[in-house]
Structures are given as C-alpha cells and as structure tokens.
Amino acid sequence: MAYLLKGVSILGGSPTDLLIHDGVISDKTDGNAEVIDAHGLVALPGLVDVHTHLREPGREDAETVQTGSRAAALGGYTAVCAMANTSPVADTAGVVEQVWRLGREAGLVDVQPIGAVTVGLAGKQMAELGAMATSAARVRIFSDDGFCVADPKMMRRALEYVKAFDGVIAQHAEEHRLTEGAQMHEGEVSTRLGLTGWPAVAEEAIIARDVLLAEHVGSRLHVCHVSTAGSVEVLRQAKARGVRVTAEVTPHHLLLTDEKASGYDPVFKVNPPLRTAEDVAALRQALLDGVIDVVATDHAPHAVQDKECEWAYARPGMLGLETALPILLSVFGEKWDLIADRMSVAPARIAGLAGHGGDLTRAGTPANLTLVDPSARWVVDPGQLASRSRNTPYAGMTLPGRIVATFLRGEATVLDGKVVK
Ligand SMILES: NC(=O)N[C@@H](CC(=O)O)C(=O)O
Numbered sequence: 001m002a003y004l005l006k007g008v009s010i011l012g013g014s015p016t017d018l019l020i021h022d023g024v025i026s027d028k029t030d031g032n033a034e035v036i037d038a039h040g041l042v043a044l045p046g047l048v049d050v051h052t053h054l055r056e057p058g059r060e061d062a063e064t065v066q067t068g069s070r071a072a073a074l075g076g077y078t079a080v081c082a083m084a085n086t087s088p089v090a091d092t093a094g095v096v097e098q099v100w101r102l103g104r105e106a107g108l109v110d111v112q113p114i115g116a117v118t119v120g121l122a123g124k125q126m127a128e129l130g131a132m133a134t135s136a137a138r139v140r141i142f143s144d145d146g147f148c149v150a151d152p153k154m155m156r157r158a159l160e161y162v163k164a165f166d167g168v169i170a171q172h173a174e175e176h177r178l179t180e181g182a183q184m185h186e187g188e189v190s191t192r193l194g195l196t197g198w199p200a201v202a203e204e205a206i207i208a209r210d211v212l213l214a215e216h217v218g219s220r221l222h223v224c225h226v227s228t229a230g231s232v233e234v235l236r237q238a239k240a241r242g243v244r245v246t247a248e249v250t251p252h253h254l255l256l257t258d259e260k261a262s263g264y265d266p267v268f269k270v271n272p273p274l275r276t277a278e279d280v281a282a283l284r285q286a287l288l289d290g291v292i293d294v295v296a297t298d299h300a301p302h303a304v305q306d307k308e309c310e311w312a313y314a315r316p317g318m319l320g321l322e323t324a325l326p327i328l329l330s331v332f333g334e335k336w337d338l339i340a341d342r343m344s345v346a347p348a349r350i351a352g353l354a355g356h357g358g359d360l361t362r363a364g365t366p367a368n369l370t371l372v373d374p375s376a377r378w379v380v381d382p383g384q385l386a387s388r389s390r391n392t393p394y395a396g397m398t399l400p401g402r403i404v405a406t407f408l409r410g411e412a413t414v415l416d417g418k419v420v421k
C-alpha cells in the first residue's frame with residue numbers, strides 16, 4: 001500500500017506532499033497511492049516510549065500486548081518498550097521472546113521487551129542478561145522497574161555486564177528504606193492529609209549513587225521517571241562531567257502536583273509520587289535544556305478493583321499512552337522540534353531502535369510516523385480509551401491535539417483516529 005499525504009506539515013514546516021511507498025519515505029511519484037488530505041496536519045516521526053507496562057503475561061485483565069498496542073498506535077506511537085514487571089517476570093529469554101512475539105502478532109507498534117536486571121525483580125541474583133540480549137527479542141534495556149536495584153554491588157555488576165552489547169540499565173530510583181509505607185510526596189500536603197510521605201531525597205540519593213557508579217565503570221545508565229528538582233541538579237552535574245546518563249520524565253510529572261492527592265482519589269496515586277509546583281517547573285526546564293532526554297509515559301494500567309478503592313490499598317500508576325502527546329502540547333505549545341526529539345528521536349536512540357525516530361524529509365527513511373491535528377480539542381473519557389484499564393488522571397479534561405493517523409513501516413495502524421484492523 002502506498003499513501004500520498006497532501007499538504008502535510010513536517011514538524012510544523014510549510015505544507016508539502018509526502019509519499020509513503022514500500023514502507024519508506026519516497027521522493028518518487030505513485031499514481032496509485034491512496035491520497036490523504038493532510039492540510040493542517042503535522043507529521044512527526046512515530047513516537048517511541050521507553051517505559052510502558054503492558055501487563056502481559058499475568059495481568060491480562062488490566063492490559064494485554066494487543067490492547068496496549070492499540071492504545072499506543074492511537075497515541076501516535078510506533079514503538080514501545082515493555083517493562084519487565086509482569087507475571088512471570090521478564091527475566092529469561094523465553095519470556096522476552098513471548099512478549100516480542102505477541103507484539104509482532106498484534107502488529108500495531110514495535111513491542112521491544114525490557115529485561116529484568118535480577119531474577120524475579122528480587123534484587124538478589126542477576127538475571128540472564130546475555131541470553132535476553134542474544135534472544136530473538138534482542139533486549140538492550142534492562143530494568144527492575146517497580147523496584148530499585150538497591151544493592152550497589154548488583155548495580156555495578158549489571159552496569160558492567162551490559163557494556164558488552166551496548167545495553168543500558170534503566171533504574172527506578174527509590175531508596176526503599178526511606179519510602180516504607182509511603183503514600184505520596186513528603187511535604188506540606190502529606191502533612192495536612194496525614195499520609196506517609198516519600199521524600200525527594202529517596203529518589204535523589206539513588207540517582208547520585210548511580211551516576212557515580214556509571215562514571216566509575218564507564219557504562220550507560222538511564223534514570224526512569226525523574227520527579228524532583230534535586231534529581232535534575234544531580235543529572236545536570238553528572239552530564240556536565242560527561243557521565244553516560246540519560247533520563248526520562250513522564251507527562252504526569254510535567255503537569256500534575258501533589259495537591260491532586262487532596263481529594264484522596266487513588267487515580268492520582270503513582271510512583272514516584274506527584275511532586276510540588278517547583279518540581280514541575282524544574283522538570284519542564286530540564287526537558288527544554290536537554291538535561292532530561294526524553295518523555296516516557298510509564299503507562300501503568302490497573303484493573304478497577306486495584307485502583308477504585310481506598311487510597312492506601314490502591315496500586316500506584318496511571319495510564320499515559322493515549323494522552324502523552326496532547327499533554328506535551330498543552331504544557332509546551334506547538335514546539336514540534338522539541339516534541340519530535342524528546343518523544344521519538346532521543347528515545348529511539350536510547351532504546352537502540354534504528355528504524356524509528358528517522359528524518360521524514362529524507363527519502364529512504366522507514367515510514368514510521370504519525371499525523372496530528374493540532375487544532376482539534378477533545379475531552380478525555382476513560383470509557384472511550386483503547387486501554388483495557390481506565391485509570392487516567394485526565395478524565396473530563398479538554399486536551400489539544402488529536403492523532404489522526406499512524407503508520408508503521410508504511411502500513412496504516414490508525415486512520416481517521418481509529419485503529420486499522
Ligand atoms: N509507576 C507506578 O506507579 N507503577 C508502575 C511501576 C513503576 O513504574 O514503578 C506499575 O507497574 O504499576
């Protein structure tokens with residue numbers, strides 16, 4: 001199938017025609033191409049998420065590779081990295097290959113499995129990182145996300161080990177001894193509400209330790225869901241020294257604050273917790289400066305019974321795939337170069353996904369792209385989302401930017417805002 005996108009604006013540039021042919025961007029002509037009127041639409045390289053929870057295997061009642069892939073395509077994504085905290089944990093070649101295969105079968109986005117660092121995420125014994133790297137899933141990112149690789153010796157060994165195949169350890173930075181019983185950010189609001197707090201230092205202390213470890217062994221470190229102004233400063237200094245560290249921020253940490261906990265609605269319960277307005281401002285600036293490299297969703301679907309209950313018993317985490325780009329547009333406006341870099345080009349580089357985050361103006365670039373209508377507004381309705389879960393913190397909000405179409409290697413996965421197939 002060939003497509004001719006008439007009058008499309010690539011990264012906000014002046015209207016042009018873009019031909020998708022044989023799975024790539026083409027500079028030829030094709031009289032048989034299906035014509036799409038793309039006037040007023042902006043083309044971006046397909047978004048890449050380095051941090052997605054797809055819940056399969058184990059919690060197919062909350063999300064599956066199939067439903068998560070639909071949510072991703074509708075959000076403008078062409079690749080997602082699936083976190084390892086499934087059941088069983090993705091700590092063997094067998095499990096990562098299973099997830100990878102399920103992704104291929106769904107066929108809507110490239111599902112790139114992340115492998116666990118330690119067996120069962122338990123922090124005691126290193127998982128078979130080499131076997132996962134050489135498996136059909138070709139794992140490059142390893143993470144115990146949900147838990148921190150707390151033992152510094154384990155962290156050091158893992159950092160050293162993945163160097164052989166240019167892998168990276170993605171750390172969920174949490175000093176668990178400082179967060180026992182934590183329900184939200186430790187600060188004025190937690191004191192007022194009487195909820196146990198997760199102090200900023202519990203995140204910052206681990207990031208400080210890990211950038212020193214990564215520097216010591218010359219390895220790549222990636223920091224998951226950075227949430228505090230202090231973490232930004234640690235990263236800024238480490239990068240200035242040349243440490244090989246990258247970092248992500250979530251859309252929710254760029255928009256929401258701990259004040260949201262005031263109503264005790266568990267939809268706002270997440271790890272790391274929503275922080276203060278000062279933290280939000282620092283995170284925004286860090287993303288603009290490049291101190292934080294990428295936006296990652298930390299899409300964390302949870303079944304109704306795990307989320308619509310008392311705050312203390314609710315699981316942490318919120319949906320993100322279908323709202324990430326609209327949230328970025330509402331926070332930063334139409335900064336298309338920034339959005340393309342932080343949501344596609346840089347994440348593709350970190351994850352080692354060569355076919356993604358390409359230059360759409362160059363013939364031969366794999367046709368992984370999405371078309372956005374920046375003038376459209378829509379109201380978030382949890383029941384209308386493609387995710388199997390409905391724990392979005394944006395219910396009822398009007399957001400700018402509608403994903404009109406998404407293409408994976410030249411095949412439409414979304415057309416007219418609907419999943420194809
Ligand atoms: N972010 C969350 O609050 N929850 C994540 C785990 C994680 O990202 O730490 C989940 O798996 O639900």
Ligand SMILES: [Zn+2]
Pocket residue numbers: 145146147172224225271272
């Ligand atoms: Zn995490």
Ligand SMILES: [Zn+2]
Pocket residue numbers: 051053083145146298300
């Ligand atoms: Zn996560």
